[in-house]
Amino acid sequence: MELVTISDIEAAAERVRDVAVRTPLLLQTWDPRGTLWLKPESLQPVGAFKVRGAFNAIATLDEERRTRGVIAYSSGNHAQAVAYAAQRYGVPAVIVVPDVAPRIKVEATRSYGAEVIEVPIGEHEAKAHELATERGLTLVPPYDDAAIIAGQGTAGLEIAEDLPDVEVVLVPVSGGGLAAGVGTAIKARAPRARVIGVEPALAADTAEGLRLGRQVDWPQADRARTIADGLRAQPSELTFAHLRKVVDDMVTVTEDEIREAMRTLARKARLVAEPSGAVTTAAYLSHAGELPPGRTVALVSGGNADPAMFAEILAG
Template sequence: MELVTISDIEAAAKRVQDVAVRTPLLLQTWDPRETLWLKPESLQPVGAFKVRGAFNAIATLDDERRTRGVIAYSSGNHAQAVAYAAQRYGVPAVIVVPDIAPRIKVEATRGYGAEVIEVPIGEHEGKARELAAERGLTLIPPYDDAAIIAGQGTAGLEIAEDLPDVDVVLVPVSGGGLASGVGTALKARAPHARVIGVEPALAGDATEGHRLGRQVDWPQADRARTIADGLRAQPSDLTFAHLRAVVDEMVTVTEDEIREAMRTLARKARLVAEPSGAVTTAAYLFHEAELPAGKTVAIVSGGNADPALFAEILAG
């Protein structure tokens, strides 16, 4: 299987440089260890890192395919990213989402002009593929695509450039596109750094698979238990191959740890993080013994928190 290369990621960086925010690395002075930097991808135009991959994927399409339109399936952040990128390119977009997707993400996707179709959880990928065939649309998958992986990897390039002596990079893992791209970039540009994938324990399929050296399948109902709605997917063959090659270790965090990390990010870092975006900070705060020591970057992958849930967690 052919893996994404550093050259692919560098080409993607040129394509997305006028769209994706070059998010800063923020040293957290409240941290008594003074070894934590946050990379707030929550500050991207769509509130999550997904804009990097979506824009790169659409940028690589020829004019004919763009004119016909694109389609995507997503629980929310990839949905917004594809809708936003399509709007910027002036092409039609159809997004299929599970009916339990957070309303804030669904409405934001509609706000970018996309046609949104809601289906029961577990059926959104199949429905998107069916509609792609029926309407002649190009499918932009959330992670199982080389252009998506290369686009997400641009975040890793920025980390290597902004903190060349970084020791540890914590990356959320769901379908694995972000970790695949970031890990590839870091192995090429900061090879001394350890890349650690982080998952909710309730959706820890990639962690189990990484330990066993083979993919495992967790039922959708099990993965749906986590509050981190953006981390309920499973790696594909493509992303799992990348994870095996460029992710050094995997760590899982509990639901209570995710909630506490959200509170910490809001109160001390002044950042709004959705549950999926807080898992890396949770790993840093509560799993020090499982992590290598040194300068650590935690990617805050998204900030599209449901307002009611966010208020409930802050009040906790």
């Protein structure tokens, strides 16, 4: 199996340069250890890192395939990213989402002009493949694709450039595309740094799989329990191969730790983070004993929090 290289990520950086925001590294002065930087991918045009991979994937398509249109399946952030990228390229997009996806993400996807099709949870991937065949659309998967991994890896390239002496990089893990890409970039450009993946304890299939040295399958119903709706997927064969190579360790966080991290990010960092985007901060705040010491970057992967849920958590 051919893995994504640093050259692939550098090429992706050129493609997304004028579209993806180069998000800053923000030193958190409220942190008593003084070793935490946040990379707020929540500030991307679609409110999440997914714009990087979506643009890189569509940019690599030939004109004929782009003209026919694209299709994606997603719980929300990848949906928005593909819809946004397709709108920028002027091509049609169909997005299949689970019917439990946060409404804020579904409506945002529609606002970019995409056709949104809602299906029961667990059926959106199969439906997307079916429609791709029926309509002659090109599938843009959320993580199981080299161009997607390379695009997400551009965030890691920026971390290494902006903090060359970084010692720890905390990155959320779900389908594994972000961690695979960021880990690949960090290992190439800041090889002394340790890459730590973070999962909700209720969806910790990757943590178990890496510990066992093989992929494991957690039932969809189990993974759906976590509040972190963007972290309910499982790695593919491709992303798991990357994770085995570039992720040094895994940390899992509880639902209460995620909520507390969301409150901390809002009150002290002035950042809106959805639950999936807050897990890395949760790991830093609540699991310091499991992490290596030193200059740490926590990647805040997204900020598309449901308003009602966010208000409830802040009030807690």
